[in-house]
């Protein structure tokens with residue numbers, strides 16, 4: 398059994414009592430938090446003690462929707478004419494990029510993005526993967542990157558009919574079964590699908606039958622752009638969420654992503670079925686699309702989370718974008734600040750607690766030992782009622798000092814000691830040129 402004691406910290410517990418504790422300590426054994434608070438540190442005999450030096454310590458953050466495979470798109474301009482709409486953006490960029498990825502590309506794109514996640518204080522990532530050239534077994538390569546960095550992950554493969562009918566169904570089924578058999582808690586799985594507009598009735602029925610038979614939730618983009626809404630209406634005479642509901646895709650383990658064009662009664666359907674909705678504001682804005690109306694979704698009682706959609710592995714910036722977008726959209730400076738922070742800090746853990754066996758998102762006894770020490774000593778009062786300001790205007794611009802994931806120190810004094818970080822980045826720089834040259 399390994400043990401770790403963090404002392405001299407400004408603790409933000411985010412537990413049921415939501416406390417800020419000056420000079421607090423956290424005691425960890427193996428993968429679990431055992432004690433939190435103003436502890437008598439002399440009474441512990443840990444393998445290692447970390448003096449936080451008054452820095453802010455809080456639970457690890459969660460990215461509720463990511464595309465790790467998109468890492469090597471940074472700075473890339475596709476050949477040919479520029480995309481002028483969402484459909485072209487898929488066909489000219491994303492479907493060309495993911496189609497050239499081999500298993501090494503899948504591994505290294507995941508590894509780099511997860512290293513960045515760890516360095517920004519994120520300890521759990523819910524990913525949505527696509528790599529048609531190496532579909533079968535690809536989730537094992539994503540998983541290997543999670544294992545090598547040390548983070549927890551929820552994986553799925555993006556089924557669509559864009560290359561061949563039902564591509565990815567078998568990979569989802571295989572990986573869901575694998576996670577069930579492994580049962581170690583670090584990795585879990587959902588049944589992934591791209592979007593209504595790329596799924597025939599036959600494919601959707603196959604996904605539903607297998608996913609529901611396995612008792613798995615689903616992870617699917619929904620009504621991100623009006624082309625998904627219009628294609629679904631024109632081909633099937635239905636709205637996007639109604640179609641998914643009729644096929645048995647809704648439910649309390651299912652994540653719908655975006656929901657940008659959901660109507661009020663579709664939000665009610667989300668709520669009534671217990672389905673989850675993950676907003677990705679920077680991605681929507683980058684695509685020139687409307688942004689998910691997350692305040693409306695919350696008003697309808699929907700469990701709303703926040704992700705990055707592959708834009709980055711930095712999720713605090715997404716919470717900033719969420720509330721700022723609402724303020725400028727409605728020209729109202731009172732909107733969304735508290736709600737955006739709550740989505741990140743409270744709802745993302747609630748989403749994970751439906752998908753993973755081990756509870757996370759709070760500094761409390763029995764929680765998974767995912768703990769972050771930020772290089773941040775507050776210079777204005779830090780209390781429970783001021784913390785959100787520190788989160789979005791301080792921590793969002795601070796480096797992580799230490800990231801502890803599943804009880805292991807994976808970022809130590811700003812470095813990732815168990816990986817050759819510079820070597821990985823240098824190798825990936827070479828790899829990126831190779832990937833770009835393969836995209837036609």
Ligand SMILES: [Zn+2]
Pocket residue numbers: 462463464525618654706
């Ligand atoms: Zn996405």
